[in-house]
Amino acid sequence: MPAGTDRSDLPVPIVNGLSVDVEDWFQVGAFEKVIERSDWDGLALRVEDNVLRILDMFAEADVKATFFTLGWVAKRNTGLIRRIVEAGHELASHGYDHARVFNFTRAQFRDDIIKARKILEDAGGMEISGYRAPSFSIDHRTPWAYMELAEQGYTYSSSVAPVAHDHYGWREAPRFAFKPLPWSDLVEIPVTTAILGGKRVAAGGGGFFRVLPYAFSRWAIRQVNRVEKRPAIFYFHPWEVDPAQPRVGNAPLKSRLRHYTNLDKMAPKLRDLVHEFAWGRMDLLAHRQAISAPGLEQEEAA
Numbered sequence: 551m552p553a554g555t556d557r558s559d560l561p562v563p564i565v566n567g568l569s570v571d572v573e574d575w576f577q578v579g580a581f582e583k584v585i586e587r588s589d590w591d592g593l594a595l596r597v598e599d600n601v602l603r604i605l606d607m608f609a610e611a612d613v614k615a616t617f618f619t620l621g622w623v624a625k626r627n628t629g630l631i632r633r634i635v636e637a638g639h640e641l642a643s644h645g646y647d648h649a650r651v652f653n654f655t656r657a658q659f660r661d662d663i664i665k666a667r668k669i670l671e672d673a674g675g676m677e678i679s680g681y682r683a684p685s686f687s688i689d690h691r692t693p694w695a696y697m698e699l700a701e702q703g704y705t706y707s708s709s710v711a712p713v714a715h716d717h718y719g720w721r722e723a724p725r726f727a728f729k730p731l732p733w734s735d736l737v738e739i740p741v742t743t744a745i746l747g748g749k750r751v752a753a754g755g756g757g758f759f760r761v762l763p764y765a766f767s768r769w770a771i772r773q774v775n776r777v778e779k780r781p782a783i784f785y786f787h788p789w790e791v792d793p794a795q796p797r798v799g800n801a802p803l804k805s806r807l808r809h810y811t812n813l814d815k816m817a818p819k820l821r822d823l824v825h826e827f828a829w830g831r832m833d834l835l836a837h838r839q840a841i842s843a844p845g846l847e848q849e850e851a852a
Contacts, residue, residue: 564775566782567739568829569708570604571682572597572619575789577648579685579718580805581798587647590622596795597623598630600788605637607817611824615639616832618682618708618785621646621666624673631673640831642680643667643704650687650718651709656694663702680832682785683709686741689720700734706836708783710740713752725750726780727839730846737840739832742782744770755784760812764819771827781835784823791817 574597576585585593601617608615617634619641624631635641645651646666651659667678681704688695688709699707707730712723727739742754752758753770771782789795793813798806 563828564779564781565828565830565835566771566775566784567708567832567835568608568613568615568824569682569783569785569832570601570615570617571644571785571787572601572617572623573644573648573684573787573789574623575792575795576798577620577622578787578789578809579648579650580809581801582648584798584801594796595626596792597788598627600792601630601634603791603817604788605633605639607821607824608639609637611821611829613824613829614831615829616642616680618642618644618680619670620644620648621669622648624666624669628673631670632675635674635676640680640833641670641674641676641678642682642832643670643678644682645684648684650685651683651695652687652689652691654692656698659692659695660698660702663698663704667702679703679705680836681707681709683707686711686718688738689718690722696730696734696736696738700731700736704736705840706737706739706832708739708741708785708832710738711752711754712740712743713750721750724844724846726778727836727843728846729840729843732845735840737836737843738846739783739836739839741785742770742774744773754782755786756790757808757811759784759786759819759823760790760816764822767819767823768826775827782827783832783835784829786816786820791820 576593643666646662670678710723711719712725713719714721730738743750744753774780774782
């Protein structure tokens with residue numbers, strides 16, 4: 551469009567939710583059975599350099615995002631946490647050390663989110679209102695998780711992948727924002743899925759974005775924005791922009807393929823993505839969604 555052209559009659563683009571799950575290369579679910587938590591402090595920490603690269607990319611595109619951060623990472627990288635906040639991004643909780651919610655008791659989950667929140671708030675100097683479960687591990691087995699989040703004062707969660715997956719997923723969950731508790735304004739904002747051939751397909755980032763052609767993600771986000779008239783929810787990890795990270799040779803082949811495929815292509819694809827669509831912080835999106843989000847019981851009855 552030529553400079554000076556009147557844009558007042560152009561449609562306002564839907565602002566999508568952009569998020570980063572801040573964990574280091576050795577803390578991922580794919581390696582949880584071959585790398586012990588007791589060994590983490592002896593491994594090379596690469597998360598800071600990777601997040602700084604991401605911050606530069608976001609600044610170049612003039613977008614803001616939410617950084618769902620492990621308490622373990624924040625405790626060891628307080629300067630990085632301050633950089634995230636000072637750049638205008640939202641700091642949110644990813645739990646303390648990437649333990650899956652469905653492996654907790656309710657009391658253990660409460661302790662985990664309290665511990666992580668204190669570390670994050672001390673490091674970032676801001677209130678934490680958002681939470682994402684490691685590996686999207688809130689599902690039909692953990693109805694108490696939302697009760698704990700609400701009681702601890704969280705305003706939103708983005709912890710559900712409404713698909714079937716071998717590591718996670720709540721296939722029956724609503725595709726879009728809903729209120730999981732009838733007595734609370736807490737909003738759950740699931741990661742994005744699209745409809746292909748009448749079936750839900752994962753389309754919200756992570757390994758799917760890395761492995762599949764960029765055209766698939768463009769199509770999926772456009773479907774959600776233009777057909778559903780909804781914001782897309784996209785996520786990725788700092789280690790995904792780090793092709794030089796150490797290799798875990800004793801991990802299962804399937805895990806290694808998932809983790810290492812197309813690491814060298816991730817950053818250029820992300821750069822295209824953040825420039826092509828409109829993006830914003832999850833807390834601002836949650837505030838807008840809370841006005842119209844139906845209750846879970848309403849969605850299940852629909």
